[in-house]
Amino acid sequence: DSGVTQTPKHLITATGQRVTLRCSPRSGDLSVYWYQQSLDQGLQFLIQYYNGEERAKGNILERFSAQQFPDLHSELNLSSLELGDSALYFCASSGTPYNSPLHFGNGTRLTVT
Amino acid sequence: GESVGLHLPTLSVQEGDNSIINCAYSNSASDYFIWYKQESGKGPQFIIDIRSNMDKRQGQRVTVLLNKTVKHLSLQIAATQPGDSAVYFCAENTGNQFYFGTGTSLTVIP
Numbered sequence: 572d573s574g575v576t577q578t579p580k581h582l583i584t585a586t587g588q589r590v591t592l593r594c595s596p597r598s599g600d601l602s603v604y605w606y607q608q609s610l611d612q613g614l615q616f617l618i619q620y621y622n623g624e625e626r627a628k629g630n631i632l633e634r635f636s637a638q639q640f641p642d643l644h645s646e647l648n649l650s651s652l653e654l655g656d657s658a659l660y661f662c663a664s665s666g667t668p669y670n671s672p673l674h675f676g677n678g679t680r681l682t683v684t
Numbered sequence: 685g686e687s688v689g690l691h692l693p694t695l696s697v698q699e700g701d702n703s704i705i706n707c708a709y710s711n712s713a714s715d716y717f718i719w720y721k722q723e724s725g726k727g728p729q730f731i732i733d734i735r736s737n738m739d740k741r742q743g744q745r746v747t748v749l750l751n752k753t754v755k756h757l758s759l760q761i762a763a764t765q766p767g768d769s770a771v772y773f774c775a776e777n778t779g780n781q782f783y784f785g786t787g788t789s790l791t792v793i794p
Binding site: 577661663672 | 715716718720725726727728729730733735773775777780781782783784785786787
């Protein structure tokens with residue numbers, strides 16, 4: 572158990588809809604990362620927060636947004652969903668922003684129909 | 685973007701044999717590397733890491749080798765067990781960014 576909790580585990584929704592994915596980092600970790608993993612694809616970095624502030628942005632679509640709250644949990648909001656957004660979405664946390672391992676949750680599997 | 689590639693997308697080994705999973709990275713400025721294991725339906729699990737000031741690091745049944753000259757990383761698993769069957773990713777860290785390879789699928793044959 573990595574200590575990172577993601578909810579929900581599965582999400583099925585229709586195109587055009589909006590969903591929110593939630594992540595609770597490991598106790599004490601200040602950094603939260605969001606990744607997307609599509610079938611046969613590697614982990615694509617979306618966005619990173621450190622202690623409530625956005626630290627880095629990757630290949631995150633404008634339809635997607637995220638935030639990290641004062642209690643350090645994070646939410647990833649996906650809107651105007653398209654079929655191609657179907658993927659596994661992982662949250663990871665780390666203790667420091669530099670050169671420490673990421674610890675991943677078990678992901679949210681999003682299916683857009 | 686960065687390029688982290690794997691030489692073999694699949695690898696099958698006999699139970700009890702040693703496994704070697706390779707990874708090439710492209711950024712010579714990368715200074716921190718991690719190997720992850722991902723089982724079906726789960727998130728990537730940290731296995732072992734190595735910093736660029738080292739060329740070898742050992743864990744329990746695993747060894748990571750780093751060759752900075754040719755930008756190559758490998759993961760050696762000793763006495764491979766059925767529970768080692770999974771997808772293995774390498775990741776390189778440049779600055780504050782991690783870049784992941786697509787993974788090698790390891791199958792252990794009983």
